Amino acid sequence: MSRKxxxxxxxxxxxxxxxxxxxxSDWRLRVAGREVDIEQKPMELLLALLHRAGEVVTKDELLxxxxxxxxxxPASLPTAIxxxxxxxxxxxxxxxxxxxxxxxxxxxxxxxxxxxxxxxLIGFAPGDHVPGASxxxxxxxxxxxxxxxxxxxxxxxxxxxxxxxxxxPGRLRQLKRxxxxxxxxxxxxDGPARFVVPVAQAFDRVPAWLAFSDGGTxxxxxxxKYGAGIGRTGRIALVxxxxxxxxxxxxxxxxxxxxxxxxxxxxxxxxxxxxxVIDFGSSVLLDHPRLRxxxxxxxxxxxxxxxxxxxxxxxxxxxxxxxxxxxxPSVASxxxxxxxxxxxxxVGDLHRPLTPGWxxxxxxxxxxxDIARACALDPADRFVSADLFADNLAALDTRxxxxxxxxxxxxxxxxxxxxxxxxxxRRPWVIAAGAALILGTAxxxxxAWQAAHERxxxxxxxxxxxxxxxxLTDDLLARGDPSKSGNAGETLIDATRRAEPxxxxxxxxxxxxxxxxxxxxxxxxxxxxxxTAARRAYAEADTAYARAGAADSKAAAIARLQHASMEAxxxxxxxxxRARQIIARERSRLPRDENRIDPEERVxxxxxxxxxxxxxxxxxxxxxxxxxxxxxxDTMPAVFDARARNDFHQRHAFTLIRLGDxxxxxxxxxxxxxxxxxxxxxxxxxxxxLRMNLGQAYLYQRRFADAIxxxxxxxxxxxxxxxxxxxxxxxxLAARVEAYGDxxxxxxxxxxxxxxYAIALRHQGLHAFRTIGALADMATSECRAPxxxxxxxxxxxAYRASLEAFGAKAALTQGVATSLAQCLIEAGQDAAAAxxxxxxxxxxxxxxxxxxxxxxxxxLAEAEIAVHAGRWTDAAGSLRAATLAYxxxxxxxxxxxxxxxxSALVNRAASGNVAKSRD
Numbered sequence: 001m002s003r004k005x006x007x008x009x010x011x012x013x014x015x016x017x018x019x020x021x022x023x024x025s026d027w028r029l030r031v032a033g034r035e036v037d038i039e040q041k042p043m044e045l046l047l048a049l050l051h052r053a054g055e056v057v058t059k060d061e062l063l064x065x066x067x068x069x070x071x072x073x074p075a076s077l078p079t080a081i082x083x084x085x086x087x088x089x090x091x092x093x094x095x096x097x098x099x100x101x102x103x104x105x106x107x108x109x110x111x112x113x114x115x116x117x118x119x120x121l122i123g124f125a126p127g128d129h130v131p132g133a134s135x136x137x138x139x140x141x142x143x144x145x146x147x148x149x150x151x152x153x154x155x156x157x158x159x160x161x162x163x164x165x166x167x168x169p170g171r172l173r174q175l176k177r178x179x180x181x182x183x184x185x186x187x188x189x190d191g192p193a194r195f196v197v198p199v200a201q202a203f204d205r206v207p208a209w210l211a212f213s214d215g216g217t218x219x220x221x222x223x224x225k226y227g228a229g230i231g232r233t234g235r236i237a238l239v240x241x242x243x244x245x246x247x248x249x250x251x252x253x254x255x256x257x258x259x260x261x262x263x264x265x266x267x268x269x270x271x272x273x274x275x276x277v278i279d280f281g282s283s284v285l286l287d288h289p290r291l292r293x294x295x296x297x298x299x300x301x302x303x304x305x306x307x308x309x310x311x312x313x314x315x316x317x318x319x320x321x322x323x324x325x326x327x328x329p330s331v332a333s334x335x336x337x338x339x340x341x342x343x344x345x346x347v348g349d350l351h352r353p354l355t356p357g358w359x360x361x362x363x364x365x366x367x368x369x370d371i372a373r374a375c376a377l378d379p380a381d382r383f384v385s386a387d388l389f390a391d392n393l394a395a396l397d398t399r400x401x402x403x404x405x406x407x408x409x410x411x412x413x414x415x416x417x418x419x420x421x422x423x424x425x426r427r428p429w430v431i432a433a434g435a436a437l438i439l440g441t442a443x444x445x446x447x448a449w450q451a452a453h454e455r456x457x458x459x460x461x462x463x464x465x466x467x468x469x470x471x472l473t474d475d476l477l478a479r480g481d482p483s484k485s486g487n488a489g490e491t492l493i494d495a496t497r498r499a500e501p502x503x504x505x506x507x508x509x510x511x512x513x514x515x516x517x518x519x520x521x522x523x524x525x526x527x528x529x530x531x532t533a534a535r536r537a538y539a540e541a542d543t544a545y546a547r548a549g550a551a552d553s554k555a556a557a558i559a560r561l562q563h564a565s566m567e568a569x570x571x572x573x574x575x576x577x578r579a580r581q582i583i584a585r586e587r588s589r590l591p592r593d594e595n596r597i598d599p600e601e602r603v604x605x606x607x608x609x610x611x612x613x614x615x616x617x618x619x620x621x622x623x624x625x626x627x628x629x630x631x632x633x634d635t636m637p638a639v640f641d642a643r644a645r646n647d648f649h650q651r652h653a654f655t656l657i658r659l660g661d662x663x664x665x666x667x668x669x670x671x672x673x674x675x676x677x678x679x680x681x682x683x684x685x686x687x688x689x690l691r692m693n694l695g696q697a698y699l700y701q702r703r704f705a706d707a708i709x710x711x712x713x714x715x716x717x718x719x720x721x722x723x724x725x726x727x728x729x730x731x732x733l734a735a736r737v738e739a740y741g742d743x744x745x746x747x748x749x750x751x752x753x754x755x756x757y758a759i760a761l762r763h764q765g766l767h768a769f770r771t772i773g774a775l776a777d778m779a780t781s782e783c784r785a786p787x788x789x790x791x792x793x794x795x796x797x798a799y800r801a802s803l804e805a806f807g808a809k810a811a812l813t814q815g816v817a818t819s820l821a822q823c824l825i826e827a828g829q830d831a832a833a834a835x836x837x838x839x840x841x842x843x844x845x846x847x848x849x850x851x852x853x854x855x856x857x858x859x860l861a862e863a864e865i866a867v868h869a870g871r872w873t874d875a876a877g878s879l880r881a882a883t884l885a886y887x888x889x890x891x892x893x894x895x896x897x898x899x900x901x902x903s904a905l906v907n908r909a910a911s912g913n914v915a916k917s918r919d
Contacts, residue, residue: 027043045077066080124151167207181254195278196278217266242264265278318336340375391635512545560586572768576615610625712736725763749777775795842855857895
């Protein structure tokens with residue numbers, strides 16, 4: 001293991017391994033106290049291995065570290081290793097070859113950080129020639145550090161370049177890292193407009209150097225001269241340029257990790273300020289995540305050239321909190337620095353920290369929110385991408401207009417509610433539900449329709465909105481009056497169903513109004529999981545759009561795509577195929593080039609595809625499609641409000657759960673949960689859904705107790721807000737069934753399973769996805785309780801239903817077949833169990849179960865059958881395959897116990913102590 005001592009960046013690193021000592025400040029190697037001559041490449045190899053002491057460094061990694069971006073002959077690495085071992089002499093054994101992998105340091109490495117030596121800085125003076133760069137002469141120093149200098153140089157033709165010199169191994173590594181990043185960034189077509197990348201290099205000498213074109217004046221110096229003449233809009237535009245450039249780097253897998261005003265250059269060549277990003281010496285290439293481990297980095301306080309006070313730009317001032325601690329660098333780390341720079345430019349002070357109360361200096365709430373999000377302490381709460389941050393800045397004016405529009409709609413909704421309250425003395429549920437319906441359905445859908453951009457449409461849209469609001473007030477909410485409904489116990493959904501026939505009567509001659517009302521009611525039915533009513537309402541909406549001559553309109557297309565999502569969401573027999581057929585028909589109406597599709601329609605197309613693949617196809621595709629829908633919606637705040645945008649991100653987070661990425665899902669869900677709670681309140685159904693998703697994320701991190709606590713807390717709130725049988729109540733019960741089972745509390749699991757099965761059977765019938773899944777999960781718990789007779793019977797029933805509804809190749813059917821096989825093994829019916837698991841598609845079921853290690857269930861079942869048959873070699877092989885999933889005590893309680901028991905029997909058999917056992 002490598003032990004590090006010291007915490008100052010103003011020193012030198014001295015490494016010690018046995019009798020070997022390496023001083024990085026002057027490339028000095030000592031063996032047994034004797035100084036040894038060593039060439040540069042072998043020394044670089046030794047330092048690369050020391051910086052990864054305790055690990056195997058692969059040959060490719062060493063080539064990348066010592067010869068970055070250079071194609072070398074195959075013998076280069078072995079030759080350099082041989083030279084290194086010769087230099088080490090009697091201590092050569094510390095460089096150990098790991099066959100077929102690479103090399104490592106054998107023994108403990110101790111690294112000490114000592115006070116910097118008093119040796120002079122690189123001894124250059126103005127007028128000196130650049131070593132190794134013919135025709136270039138140093139003009140003036142731009143920056144000076146402990147072990148490097150940055151100079152402006154001029155050619156004999158009068159051109160200028162910036163040369164960055166390095167004299168120590170650590171600084172050389174930074175130059176090489178910057179050169180590698182520059183090669184990657186050069187792949188961007190407009191890279192020269194976004195970045196200052198190296199144009200020449202010399203790494204085979206000391207001092208080594210990297211040369212750049214002269215890209216302009218750093219933002220800090222430029223702002224001192226010109227900042228007063230630039231208004232807020234111009235300052236925000238500067239930051240937007242920087243954010244987009246950093247986003248382009250991120251897209252290529254490059255993190256900067258040292259963003260500050262001095263690393264942003266301003267050029268005025270086009271007549272207006274253009275930002276370019278420089279200095280990728282601290283960067284990390286995401287496709288080579290271990291590069292960061294190849295350098296022991298320290299925070300330096302750069303002295304200003306005039307010897308004055310240190311500049312904050314050279315301190316950890318702009319570092320994200322996780323980089324100051326032990327956190328891993330990420331896209332969010334760069335976003336933090338950009339958020340701080342935005343704050344400083346807006347307030348006009350590049351030395352001002354983001355201290356408590358900073359919000360008082362920003363009089364624009366949206367801008368303040370963007371800064372707060374970019375600079376959130378928790379990386380998971382920051383913008384998920386630099387592009388999203390830039391889009392928010394670019395859309396500030398649009399977002400302000402949208403906020404004003406929403407406020408105006410809220411005022412209008414409040415007015416309608418007050419008038420309705422004065423007109424009728426309703427029961428309390430009608431007042432609350434009526435207001436919610438006006439705000440939650442009419443308020444969003446009518447607002448979208450009413451916001452037609454064509455001026456000649458305004459009057460017609462207003463008339464439609466008035467008609468819809470009249471229907472909601474007179475035909476729907478009025479049914480809360482017992483004298484009209486005839487039922488003092490009528491619920492809002494009952495009133496909705498009773499009001500639906502009035503649409504055809506009242507708006508027979510206004511089909512566009514009818515279409516939009518049917519569309520709104522369809523979405524209400526979806527929220528109630530009333531798939532039959534929703535399907536009918538969507539069909540009526542489509543018919544009404546056609547009668548209005550608007551079958552090809554955007555509103556009609558969106559309604560059909562939402563219908564497809566509903567079909568997939570219902571998880572009923574044939575629903576996935578119906579969803580795909582609707583999507584295929586709709587896609588055929590749209591332009592072949594998806595980039596030419598109307599952005600709003602494209603969002604709903606991606607969402608519908610995501611839901612269809614989530615229900616019955618490829619969850620990876622589902623994740624990508626929901627991610628696309630979320631990203632597109634984020635760019636259209638005037639069309640999709642914050643709640644709607646968060647809903648798309650929730651669906652993306654759920655696909656992470658389904659793919660078994662519980663930790664990644666948790667991070668995304670926590671951010672959404674905070675945002676939706678602020679927006680909607682703690683008991684809103686959207687918030688309750690996210691709380692349930694958080695419990696699911698815990699479940700797939702095997703944090704079973706946390707999952708049960710979270711799910712148990714949200715379940716009564718869901719029942720109270722949504723009703724006892726709502727689909728979210730069912731999902732919450734299903735997750736808790738699994739969590740109880742994983743903890744070994746089978747009685748609690750069975751109790752929840754019976755409740756869930758009864759709800760699903762009552763509402764969806766035996767052949768629905770949720771009904772079959774609930775029955776199979778309950779059967780598994782029964783067989784483990786053990787109530788084996790009931791478990792086998794219920795598992796057989798679930799298996800037959802899945803075969804009839806989805807077919808033998810469906811992932812659900814094969815998962816249920818495995819549950820039945822496990823029950824049969826518990827019942828001593830190995831011969832009946834074996835064929836059920838012989839041809840299971842492990843990958844498909846693993847994705848359905850959100851468990852990448854699900855296939856270990858098959859391995860464990862096969863191991864048990866082999867043990868019962870005395871086939872000990874087969875059993876041992878199957879147990880080895882199941883080790884990763886079930887050897888740990890944190891694994892599923894029942895399966896871990898079975899794994900331990902079978903392993904003990906196999907070990908005893910290997911010792912000759914057992915021949916065959918069913919125990």
